[in-house]
Amino acid sequence: MGVEHLANIENDSEWTRRQFIVRTGAVAAVGAAAPLLKAAEVAPLNRGSKSKNDKLVIGLVGCGGMGAANMRNLMNFNDVEVAAVCDVDENRMPGDIKDVEKKYGRRPDVYKDYRRILDRKDIDAVIVGTPDHWHALVLIHACEAGKDAYCEKPLSHNIVEAISMAEAAKHHKRVVQCGTWQRSTPEFTDAIDYIRSGKLGKIVLCRAWISDDFHAGHQKTVDVPKGLDYDMWVGPAEFQPYQQNRCHWNWRWFMNFGGGLSTDWGVHMMDIALLGMSKDQDLVMPTSVSAFGGRLAITDDDRTAPDTMEAIYDFKEPNFTMHWSIGRDHPEKPSHGTEFVSADGRTLRVWRGGWKVLDPDGKELPKEGTAPPPNHWRDFVDCVKTRSKPRADIGSVAQTTVVCHLSNVALYAGETIRWDAKRQDILGKAGKSTLQYRRPYRKGYKLPEYRPTV
Ligand SMILES: NC(=O)c1ccc[n+]([C@@H]2O[C@H](COP(=O)([O-])OP(=O)(O)OC[C@H]3O[C@@H](n4cnc5c(N)ncnc54)[C@H](O)[C@@H]3O)[C@@H](O)[C@H]2O)c1
Incomplete structure (x- = not known):
């Protein structure tokens, strides 16, 4: 299961939602109870990977404005290499692909399905540059596949996703820097x-x-x-x-x-x-x-x-x-x-x-x-190498993201919302039926939910 299971999609010629439904369901069912990789396999820098010269090999998921900007920032460092890019829209990638090819002397692999990047053993980390409604699935699946990540802000579309993402990173011992570069x-x-x-x-x-x-x-x-x-x-x-x-x-x-x-x-x-x-x-x-x-x-x-x-x-x-x-x-x-x-x-x-x-x-x-502080993207690379917490660590940015969502929850609920910091959840029922607390996933998609242990 897990990574092996993701490997099966490598042979698919075309991506369909039905396939995603079946496969994502299988990943989600594993959930928090059973890590997809054994502890030894999620050791520093995934150095089961084939990375040459201690390079951090990355894949980009979501090649729009900010995803591509993050990739370009990381390409400034000689110990980073871009191996693959992925976008569900093939019109979003051409310019960046040419630049990656020019820099590394070979064309990056291009995918429409991010799980093909997660399946690659030679890729250490991913940039999550999709719109907010996709962050949780891509990031949690990346953690489950043993990848570190640079994940764009806000962390999530809603509160339950933000908590799950931070807990998944903790559970799988991943280094995740978030895009709050301020x-x-x-x-x-x-x-x-x-x-x-x-x-x-x-x-x-x-x-x-x-x-x-x-x-x-x-x-x-x-x-x-x-x-x-x-x-x-x-x-x-x-x-x-x-x-x-x-x-x-x-x-x-x-x-x-x-x-x-x-x-x-x-x-x-x-x-x-x-x-x-x-x-x-x-x-x-x-x-x-x-x-x-x-x-x-x-x-x-x-x-x-x-x-x-x-x-x-x-x-x-x-x-x-x-x-x-x-x-x-x-x-x-x-x-x-x-x-x-x-x-x-x-x-x-x-x-x-x-x-x-x-x-x-x-x-x-x-x-x-x-x-002056260190460069935000350099900090990510260094923290991946030393297995330290970056300046915008996912646990911390999940807290800010929750605070932001709470304003929308209170607005749409029309009630005062109380937060239980220990349980990391809303106290009582008020606000829990809002989209900003938890969204119903479209049929066939399932959030792999991770909850804090109190
Ligand atoms: N840190 C910052 O200052 C900053 C600035 C701008 C945007 N952002 C964040 O960056 C993220 C992207 O924003 P943007 O403005 O670049 O959006 P965008 O819509 O321009 O780009 C997103 C890209 O992701 C692609 N995509 C969507 N679903 C995908 C999937 N499942 N797999 C692969 N690709 C997928 C889209 O086709 C698109 O090309 C957002 O979370 C946004 O909040 C951060």
């Missing part, structure tokens, strides 16, 4: 260090925000473009006929595939607030969340994600409040950012490009930074 960017690390040092005093309020004015417009269902396996693109999500405005890149404005800006950008900006308020990567978690808003501004449009949101989080240890906002504007502030407000009224504001410390009247105060 964790390796000086303005953010300086700001986090400043808060943790206590220089701003006791923090009583955090704010994180993003501006939103995206219009998806109205589109009719049309024929699926040649070369795109749309049924596979939809994967475990509810099937909806093809429309260009909810497929490539645009999916993030549709709650069937993404989580709107609360997850797309919340996972970046709330992450900084949570990191600043925590001692290390093990993040403080809220005890309760309430949220208000919806599609209030962009109403005559196909998009389903909220365009306006105010979410309030209550934290007990330490005692502070966090405010997440998706708004039409943020006067005199950057279009996105994170703020920490101290008991004496001073504020630290950080955004992509800078950070400031302000007195209660908004006058800028002197500040100092710390040592």
Whole structure:
């Protein structure tokens, strides 16, 4: 079973959903109870692999914007080699394939089915660059196949997936770096260090925000473009006929595939607030969340994600409040950012490009930074080699992802949601029937569920 079982698909000439149904069911049935590989086989760097010169051999799954960007970042390092790329749309890959071929002197293998990459013993790690609704299956199957991973943010489409992904990585002893690269960017690390040092005093309020004015417009269902396996693109999500405005890149404005800006950008900006308020990567978690808003501004449009949101989080240890906002504007502030407000009224504001410390009247105060962080992608490679936790370790980014999903859960449930940090689950029933807590998988797809042991 497991890897051997995945090996069987190598001979298939064409991919069909029916095949996926049968095979994924078999993988899922193994679940958390039985690791697919014995401990010895998941030893550092999978060095049963054939990697030459201690190179980290990688495969890319999802060759759109960010997947390809991650691959290019990793290609900067001489101890990384790209062996294979995979996308369900053959139109998404050509340019990158040429560059990979030029760099390594051979054409990477090209697949439409990511399990063919997972089946290869010579591949050490995968980049998960698919839309959010596919992250959980690809990442968990990768962990089960003994691969390490660079997985894009937000970790998941919903809470149950995020917890399962983090637990699967732990269970299979995988190194997983997530795409929250702000964790390796000086303005953010300086700001986090400043808060943790206590220089701003006791923090009583955090704010994180993003501006939103995206219009998806109205589109009719049309024929699926040649070369795109749309049924596979939809994967475990509810099937909806093809429309260009909810497929490539645009999916993030549709709650069937993404989580709107609360997850797309919340996972970046709330992450900084949570990191600043925590001692290390093990993040403080809220005890309760309430949220208000919806599609209030962009109403005559196909998009389903909220365009306006105010979410309030209550934290007990330490005692502070966090405010997440998706708004039409943020006067005199950057279009996105994170703020920490101290008991004496001073504020630290950080955004992509800078950070400031302000007195209660908004006058800028002197500040100092710390040592610049390592490159985010280099950190991934080094951690794979040393079997260490990367700066955006999956366990930690799962916590931020859950915090983001909680705002959507509270909004759609219309109730205050309480979080049990020990059990890593919502307390009581409120919110548990929302799509953002757990999605029903399309017939034939099954989430291999991993739960924390309490
Ligand atoms: N870290 C960042 O700053 C950052 C920035 C942008 C996007 N992202 C994240 O990166 C991910 C991808 O976003 P994007 O904007 O590049 O999306 P995109 O739609 O442009 O690209 C996704 C690609 O994945 C492919 N795909 C879909 N299902 C697949 C499957 N089962 N197997 C293989 N390929 C599949 C699609 O065909 C497409 O080419 C998202 O999770 C997004 O949130 C992160």
